[in-house]
Every structure is written in structure tokens, then in C-alpha cells.
Amino acid sequence: MPGLALLFLIALALIVLIGSAVTVWTIVRPRRKTYALALARGLPTDPADLALSATEATFNLPGGHTSPSWIIAGKEPTAPAVLVLHGHGDARFGALRFAEQLAPYASHLVVFDWPAHGGCTAPWMTCGKREPDDAIAVLEGLPNEVRERPVVLFGYSLGGQIAIKTAGLYPDRFAGVIADGPYRHWDSPIRQRLRHHVAPAWLFMPLVAAVFHLTGLIKRFDRAAYAKQYPGPLLVMHGTADRVCPIDEGKQLADAAPRGTFVEISDGQHNRLYLQDPDAYHAALRSFFDTIRK
Numbered sequence: 386m387p388g389l390a391l392l393f394l395i396a397l398a399l400i401v402l403i404g405s406a407v408t409v410w411t412i413v414r415p416r417r418k419t420y421a422l423a424l425a426r427g428l429p430t431d432p433a434d435l436a437l438s439a440t441e442a443t444f445n446l447p448g449g450h451t452s453p454s455w456i457i458a459g460k461e462p463t464a465p466a467v468l469v470l471h472g473h474g475d476a477r478f479g480a481l482r483f484a485e486q487l488a489p490y491a492s493h494l495v496v497f498d499w500p501a502h503g504g505c506t507a508p509w510m511t512c513g514k515r516e517p518d519d520a521i522a523v524l525e526g527l528p529n530e531v532r533e534r535p536v537v538l539f540g541y542s543l544g545g546q547i548a549i550k551t552a553g554l555y556p557d558r559f560a561g562v563i564a565d566g567p568y569r570h571w572d573s574p575i576r577q578r579l580r581h582h583v584a585p586a587w588l589f590m591p592l593v594a595a596v597f598h599l600t601g602l603i604k605r606f607d608r609a610a611y612a613k614q615y616p617g618p619l620l621v622m623h624g625t626a627d628r629v630c631p632i633d634e635g636k637q638l639a640d641a642a643p644r645g646t647f648v649e650i651s652d653g654q655h656n657r658l659y660l661q662d663p664d665a666y667h668a669a670l671r672s673f674f675d676t677i678r679k
Contacts (some may be wrong), residue, residue: 394514406591408575414501414507416599421480423505429479432457435485444526446519450507452497454523456531457484461541463533465560465677466493466526470544472656473574474548476503483541483565483673486659486666490674493531494540497523499543508649512571512602513543517551524558535560537677539655542566542574542630547607549638553611560676561618563670566627566655569634571603586663609641619645620673622666624653646673 416422423430432439432455439455446452454477458469465489471480480496487494500507500517510516524536538559540548545567550560568574574666576586597603612619619642623635632649639647648669650658659666 391474401588401592402437403486405589405596405666408513408589408593409596410578412512415510417501418474418476418478418503420478423476428478429481430485432481435481437481437485437488439483441580442475442526443449444523446505446522447515448507450500452499452505452507452519453503454495454497454524455481457488457494457496458654459493460489461486462492464490464492464674465537466527466531466578467491467537468520469494469496470538470540470548471496471499471502472540472542472544473541473663474502475662478503482628483659484508485538487670490495490670491537492534495527495531512597513547513550513606514602514604517554518545520547520551521555521558535677537563537674539563540565541566542568545621546629549608550611552617552619553614556615556617559615559617561620561673563620563622563640563673564635565622565658566624566630567608567621567635567638568607568630569637571597571606573634574629577631581628609637610646612638612641613643616643618676620647620648620669621645621670622650623656624650624655624661625656626652627655629655645671 429435432468437457439457442454444452469480476498477496484494498505501510538548548562552559579586621635621639624633636647639645649664653661
């Protein structure tokens with residue numbers, strides 16, 4: 386019996402070690418959404434697929450890395466430009482669907498790939514630790530006619546929390562922020578994903594947290610602190626059926642901001658709000674951009 390118990394403990398330790406390592410790896414090195422993968426999934430692979438006019442660009446990121454992008458012509462020449470920040474495991478291909486929704490309210494839309502995503506040459510992402518500097522690098526690399534316009538940050542999921550942090554760190558650079566399904570705490574979406582895959586979060590999260598603490602990736606992560614630092618308008622949209630990022634955290638982020646607005650989409654799911662209630666989604670966008678332009 387003691388030998389059997391020892392084998393059980395060794396097996397459990399290996400499960401925890403391997404499961405935690407896989408969890409960390411998939412966070413910092415997600416499967417890249419390439420052109421071929423987007424094509425296979427029936428996603429748009431070019432702005433022209435959505436009747437959007439665009440030019441290709443490549444931005445230089447800190448560390449000597451590059452990120453491919455599109456600078457898309459919006460449908461309102463006098464409106465702000467919008468920098469679109471995509472979610473975890475996505476890429477500029479997935480961001481095109483959001484750019485399509487934003488096009489009626491923007492003069493230009495910029496979509497690019499985060500580190501370790503799409504065609505970006507950077508091999509690792511840092512969960513929002515260094516990505517705000519990447520967003521600023523993209524902003525500064527834009528053509529003058531785009532950069533000189535008021536700029537709105539739009540981010541969904543991971544991109545939403547990075548948008549809030551970026552605006553908090555550089556409040557004078559942005560006319561407004563929109564976060565679609567963001568999260569406040571670093572571990573919230575990880576725990577939700579583990580539950581979705583019927584994996585006990587309590588078993589793996591302590592080791593995952595230890596790795597992230599040791600690497601400094603989650604130091605001062607709370608995004609409500611950055612929302613509080615941003616004086617401009619912040620719109621947070623969240624669905625009641627979001628199983629990835631808790632809706633309560635979206636509301637907390639809006640409440641923390643001096644000019645925060647929270648829009649709840651009934652039965653809305655993660656990254657699908659514009660499909661599930663387009664009327665409410667676009668009403669919120671119109672109201673937000675009307676505020677920016679006053």
C-alpha cells in the first residue's frame with residue numbers, strides 16, 4: 386500500500402507539473418492564427434473581404450521585432466482614428482470583424498498582431514506587461530495624417546485590458562477607450578478556461594501563479610487601478626453570458642474610471658456581442674463617438 390500511495394503521489398505531481406507548464410506555455414505562446422488558419426476557419430483574410438479599403442504596413446516594436454498590419458480607411462473622414470487591439474490567440478485577421486463594426490465611426494482603423502500572435506516576429510507575449518509599449522510603438526509609427534488625429538483605443542478580451550492599461554499609462558495620447566469583454570484580474574480568464582475544459586483550477590493555478598509572479602508578468606496587474614488613472618471616456622461592453630471574462634469585472638472597470646460607462650448585453654457571449662445584439666452594440670458605439678466629437 387505505501388508503494389501504491391507513493392506512485393499515486395508521483396503521478397499527481399507529474400499531472401500538476403505538466404498541466405501547469407502547458408497552461409503557462411499556451412498563455413505566453415498561443416497557437417498563431419496565421420493566414421492559412423484564418424482561411425481554413427472561414428475568417429476574412431484581407432480588409433477587401435469586408436469591402437474595406439486598406440494599405441499594408443509593418444510596425445517596428447521594442448526589442449527589434451516587427452508586426453504586420455493594415456491601416457484601414459474608415460467611413461467618417463472627420464472622426465477619430467481607432468487602434469484595434471485583438472484578443473489572446475487571435476490576430477489581425479480576427480480583428481477585421483471588429484474593424485468592420487467600427488468603420489462607420491472612424492476615419493482610420495489600425496489592426497496589427499501582438500507579440501507571439503499572427504505574423505509578429507516576437508516569440509513571447511507578456512500578458513500586458515510590455516504590450517502597452519508595443520501599442521505606443523504602433524501609434525508612433527503611423528503616417529502623420531493618422532497619428533495627428535484624435536486616437537481611440539478599442540480592445541476586446543486581452544486587448545481590452547491592455548487598452549485600459551495603455552490609456553492609464555499614457556492618458557494624454559488617447560481621446561477615449563472602448564473595452565469589449567475585458568477582465569480585471571490576470572487569472573480570471575485562465576480559471577474560466579480551465580473550468581471549460583473540466584480541469585480543476587485549484588490544482589494548477591498555484592504553480593501557474595508562482596511562475597508568473599517569479600517572472601514579474603502579473604506585478605501590479607489590477608486593471609481597475611489603470612482605469613482610475615485615465616480621465617477620458619471609457620466604454621466597457623460586456624455580455625451576461627460571457628464564460629471567459631466575468632461580467633462583474635467589466636462593471637468594476639467601468640465603475641473605477643472617472644468617466645466610465647458600462648453597457649450590459651443580455652445573453653451576450655465572449656467576443657460575439659456585435660453579432661448577438663447589434664442594435665445595442667452600435668447604439669453604445671454611436672453614443673461613445675458622439676461624446677468624443679463634442
